[in-house]
């Protein structure tokens with residue numbers, strides 16, 4: 001049943017007298033799939049990633065090839081409507097991540113007089129390791145001094161308004177958002193289908209603020225696999241936190257009740273930055289300069305002064321303003337972050353340049369001590385900044401995972 005595709009699920013429904021009964025059958029067997037541990041074993045390609053678990057999937061779970069991320073603004077003042085939305089999103093996400101339609105029998109309903117409840121473009125496609133990860137931004141808790149859903153007192157201190165970083169050129173239309181949805185999959189159509197159907201379900205309660213497609217993961221959580229390369233052509237993610245490194249995840253990624261916001265225990269904080277990369281300028285830069293800027297060799301990814309990719313990084317051996325020297329834990333009071341970014345190419349800018357870059361995504365336990373100081377250091381001193389421009393930004397509190405029968409955000413609303 002774990003490899004059940006949307007078409008198969010539909011087939012089961014059609015073969016039974018009551019179509020919905022077949023879907024319920026499929027769901028009940030899927031409900032036993034539960035991620036329990038702090039470290040996440042990588043789901044084999046082709047195997048659906050469990051939706052239920054102590055942590056939301058899409059953080060420590062193996063990074064898929066494609067991204068569709070969308071930020072939503074809440075358009076209602078009703079707390080009850082927001083809760084109803086989160087319940088409906090949870091149900092749809094639980095189904096879609098297992099390769100099923102957003103709503104049982106939704107794509108081709110028996111009654112043709114109403115719009116289908118699933119948009120249909122993923123019928124017949126496998127789950128493709130789809131994960132759906134949901135988080136709440138600062139404006140979900142309070143906006144312009146207004147306590148929107150009686151949640152102001154629950155806003156975690158770690159969910160800061162990100163400061164302006166040197167050289168930021170942020171577009172408000174690509175930044176912020178009350179709720180973020182990160183859909184990752186090995187098939188772009190499956191990721192797009194997930195976000196589209198959540199947006200459809202949310203019509204009248206939320207509106208899409210911005211969305212971003214990504215390809216070619218630029219970091220992985222599976223160090224045993226080949227390290228992917230970013231659009232500068234460098235291996236990216238070598239020193240990332242591995243998805244099965246329970247100790248590092250506990251220290252650097254998962255929020256704990258003792259951190260201040262009990263409802264966030266088992267959750268994390270998602271930072272997203274749309275970073276345009278001036279690849280045309282980079283492509284006219286010598287290989288030596290590219291390596292001095294990065295702090296690693298382009299060929300095999302070894303740190304400068306080292307031989308192999310996974311040789312120990314010794315920042316003293318690197319140019320002081322190189323990216324890796326400045327991002328390394330020893331330069332950042334031992335802090336690490338879990339990176340999960342993707343490349344993007346959003347057409348061209350009309351001046352003969354591709355609008356290309358890295359959609360940086362990172363998860364951390366406390367952005368105040370991890371991401372913010374690191375970004376300040378990079379924005380001020382990183383030689384790579386000459387080739388970069390940050391054009392979008394956001395920070396969201398990602399609540400813990402969901403048990404069968406529960407819903408995303410339940411700990412926030414019911415605690």
Ligand SMILES: C=CC1=C(C)c2cc3[nH]c(cc4nc(cc5[nH]c(cc1n2)c(C)c5CCC(=O)O)C(CCC(=O)O)=C4C)c(C)c3C=C
Pocket residue numbers: 230232234235236237238239240273275276277294296313323324327328329337357358360371374375378388
């Ligand atoms: C604030 C955090 C970071 C931003 C923003 C960022 C942007 C960015 N990075 C690359 C390319 C590489 N980054 C690499 C390592 C690396 N980067 C960060 C943080 C940010 N990067 C960290 C914490 C690390 C790990 C440092 C370490 O522990 O050694 C590397 C080297 C390979 C690797 O270890 O991943 C590359 C290459 C780009 C192109 C970019 C913005 C577009």
Ligand SMILES: [Fe+2]
Pocket residue numbers: 323327
């Ligand atoms: Fe980096």
